[in-house]
Amino acid sequence: MLESPVLNAFEAVGLKKDFDDGAVQALRSLDLQIPEGEFIAITGPSGCGKTTLLQLLGALDRPTAGTLVFRGVSIPDLPDPSAYRSREIGFVFQSFHLLPTFTALENVQIPMLETRMPSAKRRDQARELLKSVGLERRLNHFPSKLSGGERQRVAIARSLANSPSVLLADEPTGNLDSDNAAMILDLLVKIQQEKRMTLVLVTHDDRVAHRATRIIHMIDGHAVSDRQTGNGVYQ
Amino acid sequence: MSFVTVVIRGLIRRRTRTTLTLLGISIGIAAVVALVGLSRGLNKSWAAGMKARGTDVVVSNMTSSLVPKPFNATVRDRIAHLPHIAGTCTLLVDLMSVENTEMIMVSGREWGGFAWGNLKLMSGRMPNAAQEKAVVLGRTAADVLKKKVGDPIQIETAELKVVGIVDGNAWVENGSVILSMPLLQEITGDQDRINVIDVRLTPGTSRADVQSLCEQIDQLVPEARAIVASENLNQSEISRIVGAMSWSTSLLAVLVGVLGVMNTMLMNVFERTPEICVLLALGWKRRRIVELVLWESAILGLLGGIIGVFIGVVGVRLLAATPSIRGLLEPDIGIRLLAVSVAIAILVGVVSGLYPAWRSSRVTPSQALHG
Numbered sequence: 001m002l003e004s005p006v007l008n009a010f011e012a013v014g015l016k017k018d019f020d021d022g023a024v025q026a027l028r029s030l031d032l033q034i035p036e037g038e039f040i041a042i043t044g045p046s047g048c049g050k051t052t053l054l055q056l057l058g059a060l061d062r063p064t065a066g067t068l069v070f071r072g073v074s075i076p077d078l079p080d081p082s083a084y085r086s087r088e089i090g091f092v093f094q095s096f097h098l099l100p101t102f103t104a105l106e107n108v109q110i111p112m113l114e115t116r117m118p119s120a121k122r123r124d125q126a127r128e129l130l131k132s133v134g135l136e137r138r139l140n141h142f143p144s145k146l147s148g149g150e151r152q153r154v155a156i157a158r159s160l161a162n163s164p165s166v167l168l169a170d171e172p173t174g175n176l177d178s179d180n181a182a183m184i185l186d187l188l189v190k191i192q193q194e195k196r197m198t199l200v201l202v203t204h205d206d207r208v209a210h211r212a213t214r215i216i217h218m219i220d221g222h223a224v225s226d227r228q229t230g231n232g233v234y235q
Numbered sequence: 236m237s238f239v240t241v242v243i244r245g246l247i248r249r250r251t252r253t254t255l256t257l258l259g260i261s262i263g264i265a266a267v268v269a270l271v272g273l274s275r276g277l278n279k280s281w282a283a284g285m286k287a288r289g290t291d292v293v294v295s296n297m298t299s300s301l302v303p304k305p306f307n308a309t310v311r312d313r314i315a316h317l318p319h320i321a322g323t324c325t326l327l328v329d330l331m332s333v334e335n336t337e338m339i340m341v342s343g344r345e346w347g348g349f350a351w352g353n354l355k356l357m358s359g360r361m362p363n364a365a366q367e368k369a370v371v372l373g374r375t376a377a378d379v380l381k382k383k384v385g386d387p388i389q390i391e392t393a394e395l396k397v398v399g400i401v402d403g404n405a406w407v408e409n410g411s412v413i414l415s416m417p418l419l420q421e422i423t424g425d426q427d428r429i430n431v432i433d434v435r436l437t438p439g440t441s442r443a444d445v446q447s448l449c450e451q452i453d454q455l456v457p458e459a460r461a462i463v464a465s466e467n468l469n470q471s472e473i474s475r476i477v478g479a480m481s482w483s484t485s486l487l488a489v490l491v492g493v494l495g496v497m498n499t500m501l502m503n504v505f506e507r508t509p510e511i512c513v514l515l516a517l518g519w520k521r522r523r524i525v526e527l528v529l530w531e532s533a534i535l536g537l538l539g540g541i542i543g544v545f546i547g548v549v550g551v552r553l554l555a556a557t558p559s560i561r562g563l564l565e566p567d568i569g570i571r572l573l574a575v576s577v578a579i580a581i582l583v584g585v586v587s588g589l590y591p592a593w594r595s596s597r598v599t600p601s602q603a604l605h606g
Contacts (some may be wrong), residue, residue, distance in 0.1 A: 019582055058602040060516060086518025097513040101244040109516040112241045121238070162518065 007071070009166060009198040010034040010057055014066035017052050018220075022064075026052040029066065036165070039192050039231075040200040041212035048218040050202040052172055057200060059087050059169050088112045090159030092188075094152040094171035098143040102131060104154045109173040111122035111161040129157040133187060148181030156187060160195075167192065169201040173208055185211055238523075242530045245503065256499040257539045263485075263492035264543025268568060269551040270481035275567035276555075283565070285406035285464040286325075287353045292445065294432040294452055295517070296459045302329050305457045313455045315440045317442045319448050324348030326431040327416050329423065333390055336379055340411040341390065343419025350433055352412065354421050359384035359399030365415040371399040373409035380412075388412070393422045406565035434461070443585040491585055492539065496587035500532045504591045508598055515600035529585060529591040536584020540577035547576070 014034040026049045034040055042050045055061040056068055059154050060079035068075045070088065085091075096108045108126035117125070118182055121139050130139055133153040147177050152172060159167060169188065174183035189211055192199040201212065210229055217225040284337060286489040294314065302559050308325060315323050322541035327343040346365035354361070354371065362369040372382055378402045382388060385395045390412070403409050420426050436445065445463060452461035477479075504511070511524055551566045 055601040058516065061599070080520075082515065082518055082520040085516065089518075091511070091516050097509070099244075099510060099513075101248045102236075102241075106240070109236050110241075110514070111519075113236075113241070114518050114523065116518065119237055158517070 001118070003090070007036045009032050009036045010039075010068070010070055010200075012056075012068045013068065015053075015056065015063050016065040017049070017061070025221055027056075029048055030223055032216070032223065033202065034198060035075070036198055037192075037196045038214060039189065039212045041203065041209035041215045042200065042202045042213060042218060043209045044218035045171060046204075050218055054168050054200065054202055057166075058091060059084050060231075065116040067227045086111065086162055086165050088166055090161075090164040090167045092119055092152070092155055092159050092167060092169040092172045093172040094153045095156070096143070096148075096175070098151055098154055098158075100143055102105065103140045104135060104146065104150075104157075107143070107154055108158045108161055111158060115162060117235070126157070126161065128156065129160055133157045136228060147180070148176050152180070152184050153187065156184070160191065164197070166198045166200070169199065171203055172201065173203070173205065181205075181208070203229055221229060237337055238527075239530075242527060242534060245507075245527065245531050246534060249503070249506075250462050252499055252502070253535070256535055257542060258493040259495035259538060260539025260580055260583060261543035261546055263488035263490075263583070264540050264576050265550055266488035267456040267485040267579060268544055268547025268572065269566075269574060270485050270535035270555065272547070272551050272566040272568040273554070274478050275480040276565050280565050280566040282464065283405040285365050287351060289435055290350075290352045291440075292434040292449060292452075292461050293464050294456070294461045295430060295432060295434050295455060296410045298548040303459075305425055305428040305430040306456075308429045309431060310429070310456050310459065314432070314434075314452050316494050316547040317448060317451055317455075319436050319444050319543075319552045320434055321387040321437045322349055324350040324415055324433045324435075325429040326350060326433065327419050327423070327425060327429050328411075328431055331390065333412060334380060334388065336391040339379065340407060341419065342411045343416035345415060346415045348416075348433075349435060351413075353403040353408070354403055357388045357400045357402055359397070361399055362415055365417045367398075367415075368395045368418070369398040370395050370412050371401045372397055373403050373411045373413065374383075374400055375406070375409040376412055379410070383602050389553075390414075390419075390499070391422050403426070416419060422446060429560045430520075432459075471579070489579060490563035492580075492583050492589045495531055496535055496539075496584055497590060500528060500591035501594065502590050503531070504528060505594045510601065511595055511598045512600050512602040515598065517581070520594045524598070525596050528595050531590045532588025532591070533581055534583040536581040536587070538578065540580025543580060544576050546575075 010032065012030055015032070017027040023171050042053060056063050059075050059078060061091065062076045073186070080092050083223040099110065102110065104124050105123065108129055111120045112122045112125070127139060130136060133156055135150060135153055135157070138150060139147060146154065158171070172188065173184050176184060184206055188199060191197065203209050212229060213231045214228050215221050216228070274401065296306060297303050305327065311325050314320065324408065325345045325348065330338050331341045333339050333341065351361070357374060357492050361371060370388060379381065379386065382397045384397055384399060388395050388397050402412065417430070421429065449461040449463065477491055514524060515521070548568055551568060555566050
């Protein structure tokens with residue numbers, strides 16, 4: 001029996017990103033392929049270009065040179081990057097970035113406001129997502145009343161609001177203690193596997209990185225190593 | 236939860252700042268309501284006074300003062316015979332300081348003239364003779380002067396007596412001290428001088444005939460102008476000056492409101508830049524962020540407008556009750572003025588939000604991943 005070929009979610013060729021008119025070269029001719037459904041950890045020291053890569057993948061910024069495509073479509077040439085982020089990308093941030101004046105249930109609904117989903121359905125879906133991350137008892141709590149781990153779980157639920165195909169996580173465990181970090185990582189891996197999502201996770205932490213199927217190590221804007229961890233790719 | 240929820244939460248997250256901004260807009264709008272209402276009230280009060288006296292055409296010289304310039308009493312003889320004129324009544328009116336009151340309307344009326352006819356006695360009696368040292372007070376004037384029938388009253392150096400309290404069926408009439416014209420001429424030293432001729436027309440006089448009559452009077456009386464009663468004060472320079480001043484002062488107050496809202500919204504945008512970046516990263520369109528800022532500022536304007544209208548209405552009522560204004564004019568605050576004021580407030584909100592909204596649209600979403 002023939003296996004179906006693995007499609008690439010992202011492909012980058014000669015990807016460059018400069019800041020300050022070239023004074024800072026965050027990415028220097030990066031070539032990269034990220035297959036659909038893969039969990040990739042991007043590691044490397046501060047300033048190596050990890051977060052810049054995440055920004056380019058999420059169409060939050062434009063590359064200086066090179067090509068970057070998502071399922072064959074050039075990301076810098078997207079006519080509506082916000083629609084791409086809304087439909088395809090879920091972001092998880094190190095500092096959670098929950099809106100302080102909204103409850104957990106409302107925070108999860110924020111990305112859905114850009115869709116035409118009826119409000120009752122939005123609320124039900126947000127409730128389900130919070131239940132799936134174990135926060136069914138914290139629906140109406142404001143972020144200030146939640147622990148760090150709970151806030152990150154709300155943020156993960158929010159990132160899944162519009163059923164994206166890709167999760168981009170920037171140091172998602174960076175502001176958490178080890179127990180909460182392990183729990184959040186388990187949750188991300190579980191979601192990635194259950195939903196067959198592509199997960200690109202930026203981290204400093206080798207223990208976190210080793211949960212991925214593949215680790216790309218970056219230094220000074222280059223990918224200096226790209227190796228499988230043996231965890232296997234979910235297909 | 237809806238987009239409106241996000242707008243409202245944006246406003247209430249900084250309650251003190253929002254309240255102070257609302258106060259700023261409210262004061263601007265209250266100024267619009269009060270000043271414009273008072274200036275319009277000036278016109279309305281005069282028109283109502285003339286209507287109450289049964290005047291169809293007024294012959295006077297309203298230049299740049301609040302009361303008309305005096306002219307010779309013989310002017311009446313030049314016009315009394317003209318067609319369509321059923322009757323005339325001469326008056327000498329002035330704004331004077333009477334006893335402790337800073338300014339009150341003193342209305343000297345031709346003895347036996349029709350301008351006495353609208354006055355309904357509430358207490359006391361009317362003066363018995365042209366030279367009797369007596370006045371009647373409009374009911375508001377009696378309140379302001381704290382006088383009752385039988386009390387003495389001093390006008391300039393003359394000692395007179397209040398013989399009656401009357402209802403003149405108009406704000407300006409009720410706020411007046413009314414006496415016979417010869418007596419007032421004697422007191423003020425303006426013998427043979429008058430400043431108003433009230434003209435009554437024969438019933439059924441057409442608008443064209445009225446217009447023609449006014450033109451004839453203007454030719455015969457170069458020192459004054461004949462104007463249809465309802466248009467009298469609108470034609471005066473002082474009315475235009477008062478109107479222009481009230482609008483310009485109001486616009487200044489509104490400008491302060493604009494700057495207040497703009498400052499608040501700019502601070503909001505600066506303070507919420509990380510949040511805006513996150514919203515963009517979560518898939519919100521820039522247009523939606525601009526809408527968010529504009530809706531917030533428009534709602535600030537709307538609420539400020541409603542509160543301002545309330546403050547303005549209450550304020551102008553209090554102002555109209557103060558001794559220096561009471562009885563002189565009735566504020567004219569119609570629904571239209573209130574609606575225009577609220578509309579101005581919303582416009583203030585939207586205009587003030589334009590620059591902050593533009594700034595918000597320039598935010599780079601990649602900042603969401605920093606910190």
